[in-house]
Amino acid sequence: MQKRILSDEINGHIGKEVLLKGWLHKKRAMGGMTFVLLRDRRGVAQILVEDKSEADKLDGLQLGTVLEITGQAVEEPRAPLKVEIHEPKLTVLLPVTEVPPIEIDKPLGHKSENLDTLFEHRVLGVRNIQERKIFKIRSELNRYIREFMKENEFVEIQTPKILAGATEGGAEVFKFDYFGKEATLAQSPQFYKQIMVGAFERVFEIGPAFRAEPSTTSRHVSEITMLDMEMGFIESHEDVLKMTEKLLYYVLTKIYEEHKEELKSWNAPELVLKPEIPRYTVKELHQMYTKTTGINTIGEKDVRPEEERWICEYSKKENGCEAVFVTEFPIESMKFYHMVNPRDPSTVLWADLLFRGLEIATCPMREHRYEKLVEQMKSAGLDPEHPGYKYYLQAFKFGLPPHGGFGFGIDRLTEKIIGLGNVKEAILFPRDMNRLTP
Amino acid sequence: MQKRILSDEINGHIGKEVLLKGWLHKKRAMGGMTFVLLRDRRGVAQILVEDKSEADKLDGLQLGTVLEITGQAVEEPRAPLKVEIHEPKLTVLLPVTEVPPIEIDKPLGHKSENLDTLFEHRVLGVRNIQERKIFKIRSELNRYIREFMKENEFVEIQTPKILAGATEGGAEVFKFDYFGKEATLAQSPQFYKQIMVGAFERVFEIGPAFRAEPSTTSRHVSEITMLDMEMGFIESHEDVLKMTEKLLYYVLTKIYEEHKEELKSWNAPELVLKPEIPRYTVKELHQMYTKTTGINTIGEKDVRPEEERWICEYSKKENGCEAVFVTEFPIESMKFYHMVNPRDPSTVLWADLLFRGLEIATCPMREHRYEKLVEQMKSAGLDPEHPGYKYYLQAFKFGLPPHGGFGFGIDRLTEKIIGLGNVKEAILFPRDMNRLTP
Numbered sequence: 065m066q067k068r069i070l071s072d073e074i075n076g077h078i079g080k081e082v083l084l085k086g087w088l089h090k091k092r093a094m095g096g097m098t099f100v101l102l103r104d105r106r107g108v109a110q111i112l113v114e115d116k117s118e119a120d121k122l123d124g125l126q127l128g129t130v131l132e133i134t135g136q137a138v139e140e141p142r143a144p145l146k147v148e149i150h151e152p153k154l155t156v157l158l159p160v161t162e163v164p165p166i167e168i169d170k171p172l173g174h175k176s177e178n179l180d181t182l183f184e185h186r187v188l189g190v191r192n193i194q195e196r197k198i199f200k201i202r203s204e205l206n207r208y209i210r211e212f213m214k215e216n217e218f219v220e221i222q223t224p225k226i227l228a229g230a231t232e233g234g235a236e237v238f239k240f241d242y243f244g245k246e247a248t249l250a251q252s253p254q255f256y257k258q259i260m261v262g263a264f265e266r267v268f269e270i271g272p273a274f275r276a277e278p279s280t281t282s283r284h285v286s287e288i289t290m291l292d293m294e295m296g297f298i299e300s301h302e303d304v305l306k307m308t309e310k311l312l313y314y315v316l317t318k319i320y321e322e323h324k325e326e327l328k329s330w331n332a333p334e335l336v337l338k339p340e341i342p343r344y345t346v347k348e349l350h351q352m353y354t355k356t357t358g359i360n361t362i363g364e365k366d367v368r369p370e371e372e373r374w375i376c377e378y379s380k381k382e383n384g385c386e387a388v389f390v391t392e393f394p395i396e397s398m399k400f401y402h403m404v405n406p407r408d409p410s411t412v413l414w415a416d417l418l419f420r421g422l423e424i425a426t427c428p429m430r431e432h433r434y435e436k437l438v439e440q441m442k443s444a445g446l447d448p449e450h451p452g453y454k455y456y457l458q459a460f461k462f463g464l465p466p467h468g469g470f471g472f473g474i475d476r477l478t479e480k481i482i483g484l485g486n487v488k489e490a491i492l493f494p495r496d497m498n499r500l501t502p
Numbered sequence: 503m504q505k506r507i508l509s510d511e512i513n514g515h516i517g518k519e520v521l522l523k524g525w526l527h528k529k530r531a532m533g534g535m536t537f538v539l540l541r542d543r544r545g546v547a548q549i550l551v552e553d554k555s556e557a558d559k560l561d562g563l564q565l566g567t568v569l570e571i572t573g574q575a576v577e578e579p580r581a582p583l584k585v586e587i588h589e590p591k592l593t594v595l596l597p598v599t600e601v602p603p604i605e606i607d608k609p610l611g612h613k614s615e616n617l618d619t620l621f622e623h624r625v626l627g628v629r630n631i632q633e634r635k636i637f638k639i640r641s642e643l644n645r646y647i648r649e650f651m652k653e654n655e656f657v658e659i660q661t662p663k664i665l666a667g668a669t670e671g672g673a674e675v676f677k678f679d680y681f682g683k684e685a686t687l688a689q690s691p692q693f694y695k696q697i698m699v700g701a702f703e704r705v706f707e708i709g710p711a712f713r714a715e716p717s718t719t720s721r722h723v724s725e726i727t728m729l730d731m732e733m734g735f736i737e738s739h740e741d742v743l744k745m746t747e748k749l750l751y752y753v754l755t756k757i758y759e760e761h762k763e764e765l766k767s768w769n770a771p772e773l774v775l776k777p778e779i780p781r782y783t784v785k786e787l788h789q790m791y792t793k794t795t796g797i798n799t800i801g802e803k804d805v806r807p808e809e810e811r812w813i814c815e816y817s818k819k820e821n822g823c824e825a826v827f828v829t830e831f832p833i834e835s836m837k838f839y840h841m842v843n844p845r846d847p848s849t850v851l852w853a854d855l856l857f858r859g860l861e862i863a864t865c866p867m868r869e870h871r872y873e874k875l876v877e878q879m880k881s882a883g884l885d886p887e888h889p890g891y892k893y894y895l896q897a898f899k900f901g902l903p904p905h906g907g908f909g910f911g912i913d914r915l916t917e918k919i920i921g922l923g924n925v926k927e928a929i930l931f932p933r934d935m936n937r938l939t940p
């Protein structure tokens with residue numbers, strides 16, 4: 065039996081007979097001849113069908129029909145890969161008789177008003193060559209992240225997504241019946257990654273996290289993919305920020321090196337990044353923004369989305385770096401497991417990493433001292449005896465070193481790398497308030 | 503500030519002052535001297551404390567206390583790493599004052615009657631050096647799998663765990679309220695990986711899957727980690743089996759090469775594996791088992807656990823291979839998306855991969871023809887218009903090539919590699935009917 069070759073291998077078989085398999089990607093009749101484009105996982109091959117009885121086999125068949133084609137590989141400077149298949153014999157492996165509801169052979173629209181149609185037809189949309197580049201890049205992004213984590217001695221962990229109770233705050237949690245008990249879906253692996261610092265010092269996880277946010281913005285979905293990292297024996301918050309910027313620089317420069325063509329086809333912006341990411345405190349940001357725009361944000365406890373966009377633009381121009389750390393968040397935004405800034409107790413050792421105007425990671429230092437942690441928990445109105453906390457606290461009682469880490473949104477990072485406008489475009493099958501399918 | 507070195511780096515600093523950080527792993531007084539073992543992520547360092555005022559710093563402190571130690575690195579043939587720290591200065595970074603509820607400095611018991619205690623104290627148990635080897639091996643297992651998948655051109659995907667409704671059968675599914683609609687937790691990425699064959703031909707995912715099985719055996723948990731693969735344009739079921747055995751051989755030989763010491767310390771069995779895995783049909787297995795044991799299983803629709811153990815033992819002895827494919831399952835065990843065996847319609851193109859007596863993967867071929875699939879769905883009493891099926895079927899209607907894949911249990915594979923007796927021992931924080939914490 066002849067071995068299948070892939071579309072980008074034809075060049076190595078000029079003058080020989082080859083066997084191709086794939087999907088009917090395009091069909092065009094021109095003066096008695098038919099040009100067929102066949103799509104496979106690597107690309108698209110051009111086939112010239114001159115024999116009418118062969119062309120007739122495609123009569124009534126639609127794009128997406130699965131074909132097997134044997135023929136002669138011939139040099140042809142005008143063909144996409146400078147090579148064409150002549151004298152083909154076609155076998156229809158699987159006929160498609162209905163017209164597909166979306167275009168498969170040209171880029172799909174990503175205008176915000178069309179997004180719902182895009183997601184509704186995602187099952188076929190992912191076959192679109194332009195569309196699948198997003199998910200190829202996303203796949204590689206994950207791979208580069210893992211390379212970096214391995215290189216820096218982080219152990220990959222897999223922690224439970226079914227939890228005993230709402231732990232990080234009651235709202236925005238999916239609840240369900242678990243053999244007669246109430247269980248919730250993990251909003252993050254926060255507690256588990258901290259616990260695992262006790263075993264490996266450095267751990268990470270890439271996995272799903274669930275947020276019951278009744279929100280339909282372009283930044284929120286109810287199922288996200290998170291990269292979570294945690295590292296122990298840090299000297300200070302600085303170590304966390306250093307590791308974060310090293311990761312970002314490694315991963316982004318690699319993506320831009322390895323996926324030039326795909327990024328270009330998406331009109332992705334040029335990468336403007338430095339190994340050291342500029343830092344601004346929340347206070348500084350409010351002051352700079354207020355001074356420049358005249359809109360007064362001084363004293364605000366959070367950073368406005370328009371400030372996030374502004375500071376990234378600013379830093380791109382002034383520092384040659386479109387990523388920015390915003391540091392020293394006001395104490396009001398603190399979670400009980402964060403560490404208060406010892407130099408300024410009105411702030412917390414928490415930084416946000418912004419990239420191209422969007423928060424893509426939060427990078428806090430944790431409170432690792434048992435008594436202090438219990439105290440902070442009580443101040444936040446939480447019960448240290450709750451089963452969701454009891455085990456967590458055990459890790460501290462029996463010795464956890466100073467540590468910190470980050471939560472990185474893989475969806476948002478993919479969105480921003482490619483220059484998409486909505487986080488859902490970077491997710492294969494997004495979930496939000498209104499969308500639970502496909 | 504002096505830079506921390508790790509326990510296995512001391513050898514490179516003989517005669518110099520070093521800074522170590524870690525956990526108090528053991529403390530032993532001997533004739534006026536105190537030996538301290540300090541644990542870090544790489545191993546354990548031995549420190550000789552002769553100065554009483556330094557030793558006194560540890561008075562009343564328990565194992566797990568977080569320490570910083572500076573001292574002279576000195577050659578010492580009797581010490582574990584042939585090196586010892588002399589004239590140390592100790593700093594207590596974080597005191598532990600309560601006696602830990604489990605042993606951290608010696609291997610924990612893994613007897614079946616102690617397992618509940620093991621999981622109850624897992625937060626501290628993972629710090630145990632012997633215990634953490636399990637999860638280091640598991641982490642590396644994932645890495646080798648990804649290496650193999652990349653090498654074979656599989657694209658990693660991340661598919662939703664929140665689904666619109668029970669799809670693969672109604673029972674054993676966790677259900678919850680999703681903004682007023684009923685949602686379920688994914689039992690597997692089955693439909694999505696098949697859908698994604700339409701985009702990439704070859705895809706895989708490593709992620710959680712949820713099974714509401716009211717079962718407390720040593721083989722079942724309600725949250726598992728699955729490696730799911732799917733490949734398109736296969737010639738026959740054979741291609742799926744070939745890819746499965748290639749993966750198993752690659753990953754296992756690599757694990758056994760790279761983790762000799764850890765596996766030895768767990769008394770893991772020697773690996774007895776061949777690149778080509780022996781195959782037996784269900785019928786053959788029943789006949790062989792019946793003939794040998796006198797227990798009549800002929801005609802049974804499923805394979806008994808004791809048959810699984812027997813055939814692996816048999817194959818280990820007779821074929822030099824402790825992995826086995828059991829093929830051609832009776833049609834009764836078929837799911838609607840499986841392909842009926844064209845050579846024998848009383849069986850289905852489904853193989854189980856057994857390793858060391860346990861099913862660790864199922865490797866079926868799928869029915870890819872739309873009309874046939876709808877027909878099989880209806881025969882199974884399912885409604886093709888259900889939102890859980892509607893989108894799935896779209897992928898077939900608009901052209902999916904012949905395909906097949908596998909679902910590999912990462913937990914079970916880890917269990918069997920190390921030679922543990924219960925799948926839960928291979929999971930960081932296992933979930934079953936009775937256990938929802940830690």
